[in-house]
Amino acid sequence: MSDLNKSVVKNFAVVNHSVPRADGVAKVTGSATYASDITLERMAWAKLLRSPFAHAKILSIDVSEAKRQPGVVDVLTGNDLGTLHPYYGHAVKDHPLLAIGKVRFVGEPLAAVIGEDELSAQEALEKIKVAYQELTPVLDIKSALAPGAVLVHGMDYIGGAFRGFDDFPGGTKNICQAVHVEWGDVDAAFASAAHIAEGEYYFPMVYAYAMEPYVAVADYDPKGQLTVYSSAQHPFMVRHDLTEVFDLPLNSVRVIVPYVGGGYGSKSYTKIEPLTAACSWKTSRPVKLQLSVEEAFLTTRSDDARVNIRTAVDASGKLIAKQATIHLDTGAYAENSPMVCRKAANRIVGPYRFPNVRIDCLAIYTNTVPASSYRGLGAAQITFPVESQMDELAHKIGCDPQEFRLRNLAHSGESIHPGLRPIDADVPGDIRIAGETLRSNGPLAPKHGRSVCCSCSDAGAHPVTLAMVQVYADGSVSVLSGSTEIGQGSHTVLAQIAAEEMGVPLEKVRLVGSDTGVTLFERSTGASRTTTLMGRAVMEACREAIAQCKSMAAELLSVPASEFTEGRGGIRYGKDWLSWPEIIERYFQMEGCGIIGRAYLRRAGVFKAVPVFWEIGVAGVEIVLDEETGKISLHTLVTVGDVGLAIHPAMTEGQDLGAATMGLGIGLFEELIYEGQQLMNGTLLEYRVPRFSDLARRIELKLVENRDGVGPYGAKGGGEGSVNPIGACLANALYQAAGVRIRSLPLTPERVWKALQEKKAQASSAQRKSSGAPKIRAQTRAYKTRVPKT
Amino acid sequence: MKIAFELNGKARSLEIEPRETLTEVLRARCRLTGVKLSCEAQVCGSCTVLVEGLPVSSCTYLAYEIRDKRVTTIEGLADGAGHLHPLQQAFLDNFAFQCGFCTPGMILAAKSLLDQNVHASDEEILAYMSGNLCRCTGYLGILKAIRQASVELQRQSQGKGRNRESKREGANDTSNE
Incomplete structure (x- = not known):
């Protein structure tokens, strides 16, 4: 199958060119439709009552007064869900669409008012009377794991659409998922090690802030047809959950996803769709549920991670063993954290050769906002500790950090995980490119620091991707794709591939999707899979259509297909050139006709080996430190996208810069802060994300195109890799600039300044041989308690 | 209450609730x-929309404030013949989204900036645009787009300036005759 890639000509007509975006004009003129722009006839609006307690029994809910308010259509509570299957979840079905019996975090929805308009629904919320009995909340990992801890769930649940999560420990422990990865003899390796680095690192709780908050419009027809417009990344996974909640067949649930206003993982899987559909089911009206950004903060966040990690080298500086314990704070419901847990455990190995590995990863329930996918899917959380420690170890053995990495990186074709696909990328080459780019800035100025770091993710998720193309007699082509256009450019890239294959101008190709009632199944739009899997499916679907055209031509010309030669866009027979559309027209003798080409990808052939591909993240930074304030600013940012072939180079670079910028946010300012039960900074006023003024002075976006992926023409996915290394890059560069090592993100001015003062105090106390500077020491202690310890 | 205003170049009058925001x-x-x-x-x-050419956050701006004023939204930026505004074209060309x-x-915030200062430097662009967040791009494409539009708008205004000059000269010529 891989010969399919090599057989392609090297000079591409459409792919590998930065063509105009398919969604471009719509997006710059305001005509692009997002789910939040959808309005249906007779549509009512839902508003949610949210829990003020992190953990409480619901003794009673009285909605009688709320129902009597003007403009109120109906009120839905957990007590009304009896005839539905009210628990959903693709990994573990632990999430009720409204709280049933108890609430598990501040902000959990427990009632929905459906009103004629938003204001009527909103105003009636305060007329709902709820009697709670407060329970002891479990607010952090330490108390969740303590012997005799109160249980967040204490119930047994069944697995969802994903297989393999049935072994669920949450009935008796606050553990949602436990993963163990081991090979070699770790204890013997550490016993024989020449040097060991060891440390505890903390990656914060962060919020993706997709600028379009979650929204769904549901229309439940009592005859048994459910239509939902949603901002979801994965319409087919949402459809699966809806069929189970409402006990409907697959052909009766239609999920339509128009343009999506940002996701970054936060719109993966099912969010508010079952609840919105239940509101429609209760009222027999179409219902829209549009969350605010403040409510989105209370819907999904990233898992924060406390990582204890030890790395050993032998006397020659060769890595010999890694041992790590990862504790993820998963919040109140599983969502996609069981998968984050698996991925973090796999990805913590990095792109290095390790003969001995032992990893334990726990996803832990707490009474906080549920955590789920976040760009990088577990890799951002663990790359910060891994790549910080690589630098620490390099310094310990007196080796240049880049040289130390190069000595230990796996080369293309080498295996890093026993049994998995060998590395399909040139990580050492990528690291060299980033390093050379930084060094071209010249000698390092005082208060400047540089670092290049990398990550390696088993990407692509489960390869089940089906696609269909329609080739029409007038030369136009439709691509029916279940991939969601979330800004990554899938509508453009898939159209490019179809235009390349069918030999038609790009303008002749139209994308149709995502609509589960029209497009074929695509498991998800995430894990950087779309170019690789859907791109490949579209390419194969085009080739299937071409094969049909060739048979038609053979029949029309009454010659075997071997008598004519195939060119781009048609065939040559003697002096005659027949394009594919002409063949279709002549074959059917009918204008307006078209044929279908299709492709079904599954875990077979080139996709038999897992992962689909290894997604590499390589980035470098040069920072400038203001020692007076502790503020870090970015002088240079380099990303290296090892993408096989960039179907659209400009958009590929855009993905790398976008991901790196999210990494910069986590590295420098983003952190959700809980005080007791309450999320303290759940608004954009208090949650700082990167702005224009944070732009690096020099930005270099490099692409490496070795055509070594299993996607079309050797392409592989990108878009997540660059978020992962940035935190470690910043921490390592700070160490180079000022000699302080900080093992918690974000590197806020406060945290950096305190670390600098602590270092100064230590230096002067060592000099004066006195305890000195008590004031500064007190501040140092305050800094340390900010990072909770297990 | 009833309000009258100009929306994307056309007179409008609407019955609104006093509490309604401009976004609503x-x-x-x-x-x-x-x-x-x-x-x-x-x-x-x-x-962001423009009221009298200046950017406002319509989410927190009461709609009654627009009475007798000019409001421009993204839908009103391309000219009647469907030609994109130079900023819209520059956003397309630079993959600025x-x-x-x-x-x-x-785009509307950038329009306000360039309408006030078509020669805006990078520093001025970064400072002016810091009230607009983008989570996807990392901002570089947007900066490049605003630079490109700045050059294009200068070129257009020079062209217009020359046209005006030549007309004036023509007019002078006629008066001399």
Whole structure:
């Protein structure tokens, strides 16, 4: 199958060119439709009552007064869900669409008012009377794991659409998922090690802030047809959950996803769709549920991670063993954290050769906002500790950090995980490119620091991707794709591939999707899979259509297909050139006709080996430190996208810069802060994300195109890799600039300044041989308690 | 209450509730869904529209404030013949968006900047645009787009200036005759 890639000509007509975006004009003129722009006839609006307690029994809910308010259509509570299957979840079905019996975090929805308009629904919320009995909340990992801890769930649940999560420990422990990865003899390796680095690192709780908050419009027809417009990344996974909640067949649930206003993982899987559909089911009206950004903060966040990690080298500086314990704070419901847990455990190995590995990863329930996918899917959380420690170890053995990495990186074709696909990328080459780019800035100025770091993710998720193309007699082509256009450019890239294959101008190709009632199944739009899997499916679907055209031509010309030669866009027979559309027209003798080409990808052939591909993240930074304030600013940012072939180079670079910028946010300012039960900074006023003024002075976006992926023409996915290394890059560069090592993100001015003062105090106390500077020491202690310890 | 205003070059009058925000009126009553609502706290800039040519966060701006004023939304930026504004073209050329949710507000804020200062330096662009957030792009494409539009708008205004000059000269010639 891989010969399919090599057989392609090297000079591409459409792919590998930065063509105009398919969604471009719509997006710059305001005509692009997002789910939040959808309005249906007779549509009512839902508003949610949210829990003020992190953990409480619901003794009673009285909605009688709320129902009597003007403009109120109906009120839905957990007590009304009896005839539905009210628990959903693709990994573990632990999430009720409204709280049933108890609430598990501040902000959990427990009632929905459906009103004629938003204001009527909103105003009636305060007329709902709820009697709670407060329970002891479990607010952090330490108390969740303590012997005799109160249980967040204490119930047994069944697995969802994903297989393999049935072994669920949450009935008796606050553990949602436990993963163990081991090979070699770790204890013997550490016993024989020449040097060991060891440390505890903390990656914060962060919020993706997709600028379009979650929204769904549901229309439940009592005859048994459910239509939902949603901002979801994965319409087919949402459809699966809806069929189970409402006990409907697959052909009766239609999920339509128009343009999506940002996701970054936060719109993966099912969010508010079952609840919105239940509101429609209760009222027999179409219902829209549009969350605010403040409510989105209370819907999904990233898992924060406390990582204890030890790395050993032998006397020659060769890595010999890694041992790590990862504790993820998963919040109140599983969502996609069981998968984050698996991925973090796999990805913590990095792109290095390790003969001995032992990893334990726990996803832990707490009474906080549920955590789920976040760009990088577990890799951002663990790359910060891994790549910080690589630098620490390099310094310990007196080796240049880049040289130390190069000595230990796996080369293309080498295996890093026993049994998995060998590395399909040139990580050492990528690291060299980033390093050379930084060094071209010249000698390092005082208060400047540089670092290049990398990550390696088993990407692509489960390869089940089906696609269909329609080739029409007038030369136009439709691509029916279940991939969601979330800004990554899938509508453009898939159209490019179809235009390349069918030999038609790009303008002749139209994308149709995502609509589960029209497009074929695509498991998800995430894990950087779309170019690789859907791109490949579209390419194969085009080739299937071409094969049909060739048979038609053979029949029309009454010659075997071997008598004519195939060119781009048609065939040559003697002096005659027949394009594919002409063949279709002549074959059917009918204008307006078209044929279908299709492709079904599954875990077979080139996709038999897992992962689909290894997604590499390589980035470098040069920072400038203001020692007076502790503020870090970015002088240079380099990303290296090892993408096989960039179907659209400009958009590929855009993905790398976008991901790196999210990494910069986590590295420098983003952190959700809980005080007791309450999320303290759940608004954009208090949650700082990167702005224009944070732009690096020099930005270099490099692409490496070795055509070594299993996607079309050797392409592989990108878009997540660059978020992962940035935190470690910043921490390592700070160490180079000022000699302080900080093992918690974000590197806020406060945290950096305190670390600098602590270092100064230590230096002067060592000099004066006195305890000195008590004031500064007190501040140092305050800094340390900010990072909770297990 | 009834308000009259100019919307994208056309006179409009509407019956509104005094509590309604400009976002609500534009999106729900005028069906101009290019106005995007995000943070609702004047931080993100996605709901930016122009009132008398200056950017406002329509999420927190009471609609009655627009009475007798000129309002421009993204839908009113291309000319009647469907030609894109140089900023819209520059956003396309520089891939200055991905999901596109921040784009209408971003383009309108940039228009206000270039209308006031067509020669804006990079520092001025970064400072002026810091009230508009983008989570997808990392901002570089947007900066490049605003630079490109700045050059194009200068070229256009020089062209217009020359046209005016030549007309004036022509007029002078006639008077001399």
